[in-house]
Amino acid sequence: MSHFSYKINKKDLKRLGTLKTPHGLLQTPFFMPIATRGAVKQITVEEIKTLGAEIILSNTYHLFQRPGLEILKKFKGLHTFMGWNRPILTDSGGYQVFSLSKMRKITDGGVRFQSEIDGHEIFLTPEIVIDIQLAIGSDIIMVLDECPSGTCNHETAENAVQRTITWATRSKEYFEKRMKQKRIPPAKRPLLFGIVQGSTFLDLRKHCVEELTKLNFDGYAIGGVAVGESSSDKQKIIKAIAPLLPADKPRYLMGLGKPEEIVFATQHGVDMFDCVIPTREARHGQLYVRTGPITKKSFYGTIKIGNEKYKYDKKPLDAKCTCYTCAYHSRSYLRHLFTINEGLAMRLATLHNLAFYLDLMREIRA
Amino acid sequence: MSHFSYKINKKDLKRLGTLKTPHGLLQTPFFMPIATRGAVKQITVEEIKTLGAEIILSNTYHLFQRPGLEILKKFKGLHTFMGWNRPILTDSGGYQVFSLSKMRKITDGGVRFQSEIDGHEIFLTPEIVIDIQLAIGSDIIMVLDECPSGTCNHETAENAVQRTITWATRSKEYFEKRMKQKRIPPAKRPLLFGIVQGSTFLDLRKHCVEELTKLNFDGYAIGGVAVGESSSDKQKIIKAIAPLLPADKPRYLMGLGKPEEIVFATQHGVDMFDCVIPTREARHGQLYVRTGPITKKSFYGTIKIGNEKYKYDKKPLDAKCTCYTCAYHSRSYLRHLFTINEGLAMRLATLHNLAFYLDLMREIRA
Numbered sequence A, B: 001m002s003h004f005s006y007k008i009n010k011k012d013l014k015r016l017g018t019l020k021t022p023h024g025l026l027q028t029p030f031f032m033p034i035a036t037r038g039a040v041k042q043i044t045v046e047e048i049k050t051l052g053a054e055i056i057l058s059n060t061y062h063l064f065q066r067p068g069l070e071i072l073k074k075f076k077g078l079h080t081f082m083g084w085n086r087p088i089l090t091d092s093g094g095y096q097v098f099s100l101s102k103m104r105k106i107t108d109g110g111v112r113f114q115s116e117i118d119g120h121e122i123f124l125t126p127e128i129v130i131d132i133q134l135a136i137g138s139d140i141i142m143v144l145d146e147c148p149s150g151t152c153n154h155e156t157a158e159n160a161v162q163r164t165i166t167w168a169t170r171s172k173e174y175f176e177k178r179m180k181q182k183r184i185p186p187a188k189r190p191l192l193f194g195i196v197q198g199s200t201f202l203d204l205r206k207h208c209v210e211e212l213t214k215l216n217f218d219g220y221a222i223g224g225v226a227v228g229e230s231s232s233d234k235q236k237i238i239k240a241i242a243p244l245l246p247a248d249k250p251r252y253l254m255g256l257g258k259p260e261e262i263v264f265a266t267q268h269g270v271d272m273f274d275c276v277i278p279t280r281e282a283r284h285g286q287l288y289v290r291t292g293p294i295t296k297k298s299f300y301g302t303i304k305i306g307n308e309k310y311k312y313d314k315k316p317l318d319a320k321c322t323c324y325t326c327a328y329h330s331r332s333y334l335r336h337l338f339t340i341n342e343g344l345a346m347r348l349a350t351l352h353n354l355a356f357y358l359d360l361m362r363e364i365r366a
Helices: A045-051 A060-065 A069-074 A078-082 A094-100 A126-136 A154-182 A202-214 A231-244 A259-267 A277-283 A324-328 A331-339 A343-365 B045-051 B060-065 B069-074 B078-082 B094-100 B126-136 B154-181 B202-214 B231-244 B259-267 B277-283 B324-328 B331-339 B343-365
Strands: A004-008 A015-021 A024-028 A030-032 A056-058 A088-090 A111-114 A121-124 A140-142 A191-196 A219-222 A251-253 A272-274 A286-290 A300-304 B004-008 B015-021 B024-028 B030-032 B056-058 B088-090 B111-114 B121-124 B140-142 B191-196 B219-222 B251-253 B272-274 B286-290 B300-304
Touching: A024 A030, A030 A343, A045 A343, A045 B324, A056 A060, A060 A094, A060 A126, A069 A078, A069 A126, A069 B331, A078 B331, A088 A126, A094 A111, A121 A126, A126 A140, A126 A154, A154 A191, A154 A202, A191 A202, A202 A219, A202 A231, A219 A231, A231 A251, A231 A259, A259 A343, A277 A286, A277 A343, A286 A343, A324 A343, A324 B045, A331 A343, A331 B069, A331 B078, A343 B343, B024 B030, B030 B343, B045 B343, B056 B060, B060 B094, B060 B126, B069 B078, B069 B126, B088 B126, B094 B111, B121 B126, B126 B140, B126 B154, B154 B191, B154 B202, B191 B202, B202 B219, B202 B231, B219 B231, B231 B251, B231 B259, B259 B343, B277 B286, B277 B343, B286 B343, B324 B343, B331 B343
Parallel strands: A030 A272, A056 A088, A088 A140, A140 A191, A191 A219, A219 A251, A251 A272, B030 B272, B056 B088, B088 B140, B140 B191, B191 B219, B219 B251, B251 B272
Antiparallel strands: A004 A015, A015 A024, A111 A121, A286 A300, B004 B015, B015 B024, B111 B121, B286 B300
16 A cells, blocks of 8 residues: 655656545645644644644654653553644654663664663663554654764764664564554554664665665655754755655655755655754744745745844734734734743744744645 | 613622723623733733633733833833733732832832842832823723731731822822823723722721722722731621722722632622632642532632642543633643643643633623
8 A cells, every 4th residue: 555646846846745644644745843742832732733734743752751651552642642633753762862861772682771851771672662653653653773973983874774774674574563463454554664874974875775675664764864964964965865765655854954954855855854943943032034935045034032123123023924923913022022931922933933834835835 | 981880680689790991891790810011921812812801900010120111102002012902900010019029118209119120229109100001001000009918017007008098199180180181082091990908907998998989980999908818807808898889880809819709709799800820820730620500619629730640531621611721631631741841731721720710700790
């Protein structure tokens, strides 16, 4: 059964697709707001829908810690627990294990580390990570990978790629076994994605692509970007690797990025994005404003709303934006709310920045 | 021109009224959510409307500090600044001056104190406080009063009452002068309320009522309750003083209170309420749940949502509540959001507790 279909726009060679998941169809390219622990910070599920997001990303590692699997199982998954009935993608937890936890020990078997919350020891394997995501009820499951920093040497990257391939193989086998055991009908079957690692070394990344594609995943992600490498390295990786991924499968660029990076990546055939930038920057009062069509090199700017110059500014953040914040409030009022450190400030800012990103995706698709 | 009309329900002797303000009619008794600095914490103006609040209270003292009058004047008042087109009541700032600021000096002229934000000296007089509230664009303006603690002695209370009466007299005169100067037409004219002080001493409070009513305010408030006196003293004051206030003017019990206190006060002819309890307790995860009709002595309970016992609780906070939170989310999910200290938790809790209070008022009016 094929989950993905696409066509190439003849005019600009853009790739537009449809991705089928157990919780509905998705138009690609799309952007996933991040609901780290089962909530997009400050925002209700109804607001996420109103903004036009069709899928969210939640973090396996964080959900595993809190609320924990016991609660998620009682609710038969995250969808019911958080009240979201559209698709959910979960990452594998690999990135968080490598970025958050101290005292970790990686072997071919899996990764052993201490919880950053209470210090208790956790052991994650490719198989355990699949079972956790099945318990979460994800629509799109990511395999466990090893994500080295963007500035590591060739040897470190090569070892990480080798382990990533080994783990991907085990993941795929285990996933198929579990689908059979649980007798999941095709329409209810989550999608399983492989992840291409290799740091900034294209030879390693190409090797990783070759090995992963043999396993026939439902989609492929480019992982290990935005982990310390330069902006030009990022572009180099996207440009070289995205076109190597099977055209008839969705391509997901993990954790990226700035608006111009997303536009760049869609031009090279990437279909799926997630990034903390719009929501995190919103909470710090850094807000996006469109200045022109995306075909222009510089199509947006940012506003630091705390700046003195917005003190008396009666204009909305962006007169053309259709979000709640721009419909109801001035820059002056938003600045006031940030000045008094009012929670509503972060909320209104988050709504606006997510609207900016989701409108951007709509425009790319249009 | 009379702003207020009312009728007495023959069955239960309840007082139901209509209050006319420059921004529309209000049905009494009503409860005012608190927008301290021009925002109800966590909540948008649209949500306040959806909850059924018809008027909000904002704090003159806090607004005077931030955003400050200069910004409010640029926006021609708080309504435009915060995007709220229904009535606003502002307090006089007196309560905050007496509760927040150190280094204050009260004379018959006014009150001199240091800003708790930057230490600069501020001098407030009855006249200045009226001008500030006119700049804010309040629909209901409160006069400057002196609010001693609920445990002060008779002499302290007597002096405070005397000064409150003197200031009320000056306030009324100055207000009338300003209305003439600004040629405000009757329909655009804000209402001016006097405030009864006297601590727990009924002789002083009665004297205060007698003097204030001679000044013919548009409404009368019972101030200086919930400032340290006992619960039975509160009841004694409400029971004795509310009926002494002119029946054809709205009666406002400042800063109160718990649901049973509001029910009690409406039974003694009080029309208007404000209180931080529902919003403040919401932010601490203390949530209200109805258990029966308000005619029952115990008609509600509270839930401490952080409690372990709600860990797996799939029920909404209150199955009969129609708020967003109860429509979408379980106690278990709310508990999770509080556990991870997510802003959305405070927001969902605030929505629910305000819904509880506003539903309570609807039920009292029904």
